[in-house]
Amino acid sequence: MTLPRLLIIGPQGSGKGTQGARVAEAFRIPAISTGDVFRANVKEGTPLGQQVQAIIEAGDLVPDELTGAIVRDRLAQDDAAGGFLLDGYPRNIGQVGDLDAFLEERDEPLTGVIELSVPREESIRRIPLRAAEQGRSDDNDESIAKRLSIYESETAPILDVYRERGVAFEVDGVGTLDEVFERIITALAARGIVA
Numbered sequence: 001m002t003l004p005r006l007l008i009i010g011p012q013g014s015g016k017g018t019q020g021a022r023v024a025e026a027f028r029i030p031a032i033s034t035g036d037v038f039r040a041n042v043k044e045g046t047p048l049g050q051q052v053q054a055i056i057e058a059g060d061l062v063p064d065e066l067t068g069a070i071v072r073d074r075l076a077q078d079d080a081a082g083g084f085l086l087d088g089y090p091r092n093i094g095q096v097g098d099l100d101a102f103l104e105e106r107d108e109p110l111t112g113v114i115e116l117s118v119p120r121e122e123s124i125r126r127i128p129l130r131a132a133e134q135g136r137s138d139d140n141d142e143s144i145a146k147r148l149s150i151y152e153s154e155t156a157p158i159l160d161v162y163r164e165r166g167v168a169f170e171v172d173g174v175g176t177l178d179e180v181f182e183r184i185i186t187a188l189a190a191r192g193i194v195a
């Protein structure tokens with residue numbers, strides 16, 4: 001059996017948060033969303049929240065060192081021993097290196113990288129709908145444009161690294177929630193990752 005040590009990568013509005021949570025639930029592993037961790041800290045006004053609030057609202061990336069420390073702490077907790085799903089991390093090449101170093105030390109290689117693909121126009125169409133539903137303070141036009149451009153310039157290139165390792169696979173993110181979820185589960189099963 002292959003343990004589900006997974007990443008889900010996709011542009012803003014691709015539905016990766018929703019699908020990531022469903023996949024994690026199906027495998028009974030924690031879904032670790034760095035964006036959610038930051039938002040929760042901002043909401044509670046913690047020192048971390050105060051440190052990152054302006055960065056998030058502007059649509060910039062939080063420094064790698066800070067983000068990496070949060071992910072390492074979370075992955076070291078007991079409930080991640082049987083697998084995990086990371087949503088929104090890594091987001092650039094530096095973070096890929098940080099995660100590799102951590103996972104190599106623990107002899108816990110990634111087993112699947114889900115690339116959720118949606119056309120740019122579709123993700124742009126979906127973001128305002130989410131803003132209305134969730135009231136995210138970073139879903140304003142300027143921040144959205146910056147986040148999409150960071151995705152294209154810094155995050156999309158990390159997929160090449162994972163493709164070269166043979167661990168990444170693309171899933172069409174256009175369809176109903178159930179359709180997309182089934183595609184992910186089927187693709188994971190083809191890699192020996194079954195719930």
Ligand code: AMP
Pocket residue numbers: 012034035036038055056057059060061062063064067087088089090091095138147
């Ligand atoms: P998300 O919910 O994944 O779209 O993340 C929301 C915001 O949190 C991003 O626009 C960044 O400001 C910050 N963030 C989340 N994940 C990361 C990461 N891996 N590296 C740096 N900043 C991040």
